[in-house]
Amino acid sequence: MDQVMDQISDLSLRVVNPERVKIARREASPEGELQRLALIYKILGDPSRLKILMALRRNEMCVCDLAALTDISESAVSHQLRRLKDLVLVKTRRDGQVVYYSLDDKHVVLLLDIGLRHVREK
Numbered sequence: 572m573d574q575v576m577d578q579i580s581d582l583s584l585r586v587v588n589p590e591r592v593k594i595a596r597r598e599a600s601p602e603g604e605l606q607r608l609a610l611i612y613k614i615l616g617d618p619s620r621l622k623i624l625m626a627l628r629r630n631e632m633c634v635c636d637l638a639a640l641t642d643i644s645e646s647a648v649s650h651q652l653r654r655l656k657d658l659v660l661v662k663t664r665r666d667g668q669v670v671y672y673s674l675d676d677k678h679v680v681l682l683l684d685i686g687l688r689h690v691r692e693k
Contacts, residue, residue, distance in 0.1 A: 611658055615682070619643055620651050627661060628680055631673035 600608070614620055622641045626632060634652065638645040652672055655661040660679050664671045674680055 607658075611660070611682075614654060614658055614660070615686075617651075619647070620655060621683075623648065623651055624655065624660065624674065624679070624683060627672060627674050628683060631664065631671040633669050633671050637672070 615624070619641060623637055626637060626640050632640075634645050634648050637643075637652075638648045641648065643651075652661060656663065656672075659675050661672050662675045664673065
């Protein structure tokens, strides 16, 4: 008898609220957006790339500057920057033979700043 009552109790806790589901479906992002967002968060999940992005929060820098700052080879920094550029997180500016990197826009700064605030508050 107790087992039957437990099953009935479990069922009463698992009632779907169709209105909430309907609203959530209506407001859900398209699959393509979710995939792109997941990729951005995956890219941001690497400490080396985060170091690079954090360094670019205030000033543009070239590959050699970023390599010196992060203690990563210039080749590895270039590879990371290429991935960041592919996701439109960084942009470039050429001055003669030197290419300078900076964050693409204020949204990237916001992503970093909000993440930092969250980490520091916990």
